[in-house]
Amino acid sequence: MNPASNSFVESADPTCRLNRHAFARRAMLRNGSLVLAATALTNKMLFSKEPESNSKAVRVGVITDLHYADKSPAGSRHYRETLGKLETASKQFAANQPDFVVELGDLIDAADSVDVEQGYLKTINRQFASICDDRHYVLGNHCVDTLSKDEFLGGVEQERSFYSFDREGIHFIVLDACFRGDGKSYGRRNFHWTDANVSAEELEWLRGDLKSNSKPTVVFAHQRLDVSNNHGVKNCVDVRKALEESGNVVAVFQGHSHQNDLNEIGGIHYCTMAAMVEGSGPESNGYSVMDIQPDGTIEIKGFVRQASYRWDA
Template sequence: MNNVLAHTQPIPRRTLLQHGSLWLAASAPIAKAAFAVEKRSSEAVRIGLVTDLHHADKAPGGSRHYRDTTKKLAEAAKQFRSSSLDCLVELGDLIDAAKTVDTELGYLETINGQFREICKDRHYVLGNHCVDTLKKSEFLEGVGQERSYYSFDRKGIHFIVLDACFREDGVGYERKNFHWTDANIPPAELDWLRKDLKSNEHPVVVLAHQRLDVSDHHGVKNNAVVRDVLEQSGNVKAVFQGHSHQNALKQINGIHYCTLAAMVEGKGIANNGYSVMDVYPDGSIHLEGFMRQSSYDWNS
């Protein structure tokens, strides 16, 4: 039976919930991020995290304010630069859909032009909107990244970037050939994931777009299979994901599944959301959330 702890709504910042090895401190929304990230040990790896910017030059759609993401990213960049990041991660849907390839590439150049100035060491997770009009190869070339799924090490921590932008038949998303609810990790990527985890002895943090902890329309269809692979390794500490646009947290069989708030949601800088994460050699994690993003502490 899965041991699950779920948290979907922000709670007062001083509230602490202890559940086994989990300590959680979730911050209520605040007008602006006037506080600084705590000083970290030189042994910790520090990661800046953003998700679901959906940048596009178009009018708001419901709660999504596409043009505001350039201002929100500029605000987040100030905190990221003062935090001395080791690397910067974007968890998918950097851009929103466009009618033409040229328009989509224009969106990508605009927002990535800002993003690449923040930190030299950058990593991009593919989101469904990233390849709504573009091919994966076009998006990856646009951001200067070779692969859509891969792993990398920083200061003794192993990071895995996953790509769930595949249909159930194994065909990759591109040029409007998919429905966004049909997200899957294909057999070849699962085989790679097993081998990658087997060859690693360090604490592991997984970076994804579509959620691995739910079976609704925001979840990867074969999420249970993927979770089983992660659990068998014994080294995976946490999965960070986006896609559903709101703070959410589950603990399933010892792994924390943390869904981050979307930057695109809400008008203006006051509705921004981003975070700075410290991962320590023993696998402990401190996530400092800003604006609409909750904060968490997890002991190894």
């Protein structure tokens, strides 16, 4: 396997510059199994390498499951503390300058009224929006517990809940699994969180989008596509079949179950990211910076509770 070379890239967004680095852990395919190998690199070492080639890569800042709300903790979820945790992540992103940032769902937690919920959304999004102009929001079930999809999307100035886009030769897909089994959209407590589905319309769109694309592809989702338990998308087998048949999907990044987890199915890595809301104090934070090389090699530097990985193309 050839390790990705380090490079310096200037993105289309003048606020986002890339300084490539090696990551603290590697995930390598050996005899069909995914093996993680840890290395003892400090953050300074990771992000201070001199450029070694002119190859371009895409850098992405990733967070998930902030569940921001101005309310007391419930169990292990410390809702108010996500403001401070996000501020810490913002400083890391400012240093690493991602091309874009993505939030993998459940940006807010449920409120008793629409007005209060919109206040939660305004507060947390003001801070998230300051990180980078190019940002993407995956719909989580808590995002539309009190709000409608249109209200949430309007609050974050995002036009659609599922769509695709390209950056530096890499294709990205944002999915929305907040549909009931009967095809009706989630909104205002009209659903049960275990009944998560990708709608028939969206699945048809996904197949067409994948068919028209030949670039290495990365998918962002909230509910998990690699499990069939309560945290999984009910029609995940159909979704995975579409991803596998394309032959271009490298990885899926998802949240929802609040844990670090990793599965490889049909040649695709399904990486579940740690939730920011879990636990109290800075030692309970979790966020990551991901570099995607032109050949599809992915390096993920996880911070605090978020694991680090590397997958060679």
